[in-house]
Amino acid sequence: MTSTPEKRAADAVDGVEVETETQTQTKKQHVEYPKGVAVIKAEYIVSNPANNGESTASYDDDEAEGGERSKPENPSGGKKRRGQNKNRDLKQKREEIRLCSTLLDPDNIRECSFGPDQCRNSHNVEEYLASKPTDVDGICPVYQAIGYCPTGLKCRWLKSHYVEGKLLRKDDSEIKKDEEVNKISHSAKDLLRKKKYIFKLADQIIPYIDSQVQNEENLEKRKDNEAAYIEAPFKVAEKKKLYLKNAKIVSPLTTVGNLPYRRLMKTLGADITYSEMALTIPMLQATAAEWALPKAHKSEYPGFGVQIATSKHYQAAKVSEAIYKETTHVSEINLNCGCPIDLLYRQGQGSALMDQPAKLLRILKSMNYCSGDIPVTVKMRTGTKDYKNTAIPLIDRILKENDVAAITLHGRSRQQRYTREADWSYIGEVAQTVKTWNEKKEDDKEKSDTQPTWFVGNGDIYTHEDWYKAMAIDGVDSVMIARGALIKPWIFEEIESQQYLDKSANERLEILRTFSNFAIEHWGSDEYGVGLARRFLCEFLSFTHRYIPIGILERLPPKINQRPPAWKGRNELETLLGSTDYKDWIKITEMFLGKAGPEFQFTPKHKSNAYENSR
Structure with a gap:
């Protein structure tokens, strides 16, 4: 008016x-609001935080990708607690008295192959039970989920399913089968370890790729080239179809992208998930830890991709064939061309491949030939150096010489890491490149029946508004979310509802409880499994604590690169969930996993979280 x-x-x-x-x-x-500051309503600001003047909002987001980067010292004197805590001791201590596995179930005692006198584990059940810490209150998550507890007497919730010397077991009709898939057989691992595994496909394609390398290195020797030329031994198998249009995608994530987290994200609306990055050499050596990475929960399929990192085409060929033959629930094999970790870069892996196009093309070709019906995809960055984007000519060459089912572009260079916002303008330019190639393919009668190459953008998606803005860019088929899904796991719910959801502290706690239960199902309910579950819950909390409840924000939308002043929540639980102190994260784990014993070890990845909290 x-x-x-x-x-x-x-x-x-x-x-x-x-x-x-x-x-x-x-x-x-x-x-005018301060740049880079998340503006909190006045009543929720803590005026004198007792943390020795240390910023409570200093984050190193290289930790999302497992990066390693040194931080400058405080120019005002002294060292700030910044950068990563390197050489973290993450090994969980095992029980002092360990019960022999043959005695786990009193109703099904098996004969020990070593004998009671020679076995290095205890055969004294009473002594073992007396040495165990006090049971965790509540019902065993594994027993509740599948109807029995395979851990038996080692279970930390033993009293919930151990009555009068017997382990409880539900009726067979109520027992759930193991729902984890992609487990490589012991015999296949043994053959890999002994280098006797038969690579029927790789052994044919590797000499062919090798001959191409020789031709590239001896272009001036035309006759020698012709003599060395080997014809392609077979055609690429027809691939399973991917459909990524408008898909809600969780990025491959180091450490925090484990099976329980991915399973949680499926319950919260994710369509596509990826394994943590697996290295080809340890896989070919049958390393148990590396072959644990392609494992998935059956709820992830279809829509589960295995990401690998390599610098050699022969390694890529063999691993792709092994994944094709030994797994059952893989929708795509993704080549990592974006990891910024210095160690991998120096080895020619990850983002280093962007500077070696010929090698990258050979690797993709090897993967395509050897992955059977599993499609091959690739994830990369804008380039390796700041202000020198190389993705467009590289992608142009990839599409010209290879069939890849999808290309994902993270809108930052390797050198940039997370120091600036993702370049969505350049992502849009790359999207047009892929779109143009797809249109050419439609016009080509010989290729018109092949699938289009999907293009996925990645970087700084923290809200549903970010997602829809990115999806509005011409040529972008979908958007991959990394930190946004770590800090705010319900982001796909917001995308679906197209609104901000002011989750209460209790609702957020239930999400953490679900993760905790999934973690116990995956790693086991014994002391060792509980220790792993607690450790990875702490790793998860190292991101979720950064969420600022929208109810206490002065303005929307929140930005992923904005840091808040010290704040308190609308209740004690909300304040606790926002604590930057890892000791408070351990307190949160104790709500689900019982008291953390003195043997539990956890060092936060980022130094700024490693101080005593006196809120």
């Missing part, structure tokens, strides 16, 4: 003109 001079005069009091509602709102719209 327009305010006339007469109306303003009537509203004046003691010579001071009273602002109209419209004027007040207009002023609010022009308020």
Whole structure:
């Protein structure tokens, strides 16, 4: 409503003109907020945080990708607790008295192959039970989920399913089978370890790729080239179809992208998940830890991809064939061309492949030939150096010489890491490149029946508004979310509802409880499994604690690169969930996993979280 001079005069009091509602709102719209600061409502700001002057909002987001980067010292003197805590001791201590596995179930005691006198584990059940820490209150998550507890007497929730010397077991009709898939057989691992595994496909394609390398290195020797040329031994198998249009995708994530987390994200609306990055050499050596990475929960399939990192085409060929033959629930094999970790870069893996196009093409070709019906995809960055984007010519060459089912572009260079916002303008340019190639393919009669190459953008997606803005870019088929899904796991719910969801502290706690239960199902309910579950829950909390409840924000939307001042929540639980102190994270784990014993070890990845909290 327009305010006339007469109306303003009537509203004046003691010579001071009273602002109209419209004027007040207009002023609010022009308020200048500090750059890079998340503006908290005044009543939730803690004026004198007792943390020795240390910023509670210093994050190193290279940790999302397992990066390693040194941080500068504090110019004002002394060292800030910044950068990563390297050489973290993450090994969980095992029990002092370990019960022999043959005695786990009193109703099904098996003969020990070593004998009671020679076995290095205890055969004294009473002594073992007396040495165990006090049972965790509540019902065993594994027993509750599948109807029995395979851990038996080692279970930390033993009293919930151990009555009068017997382990409880539900009726067979209520027992659930193991729902984890992609477990490589012991015999296949043994053959890999002994280098006797038969690579029927790789052994044919590797000499062919090798001959191409020789031709590239001896271009001036045309006759020698012709003599060395080996014809392709077979055609690429027809691939399973991917459909990524508008798909809700969780990025491959180091450490935190484990099976329980991915399973949690499926319950919260994710369509596509990826394994943590697996290295080809340890896989070919049958390393148990590396072959644990392609394992998935059956709820992830279809829509589960295995990501690998390599620098050699022969390694890529063999691993792709092994994944094809030994797994059952893989929708795609993704080549990592974006990992910024210095160690991998120096070895020619990850983002280093962007500087070696010929090698990258050979690797993709090897994967395509040897992955059977599993499609091959690739994830990369804008380039390796700042202000020198190389993705467009590289992708142009990939599409010209290879069939890849999808390309994902992270809108940052390797050198940039997380120091600036993702470049969505360049992502849009790359999207047009892929779109143009797809249109050419449709016009080509020989290729018109092949699947299009999907293009996925990645970087700084923290809200549903970010997601829809990115999806509006012409040529972008979908958007991959990394940190946004770690900090705010319900982001796909917001995308679906197209609104901000002010999750209560109790709702957020239930999400953590679900993760905890999934973790115990995956790693086991014994002391060792509980220790792993606790450790990975702490790793998860190292991201979720950064969420700022929208109910205490002065303005929306929140930005992923904005840091808040010290704040308190609307209740004690909300304050606890936002704590930057890892000791508080351990307190949260104790709500689900019982008291952490003195043997539990956890060092936060980022140094700024490693101080005593006195909130």
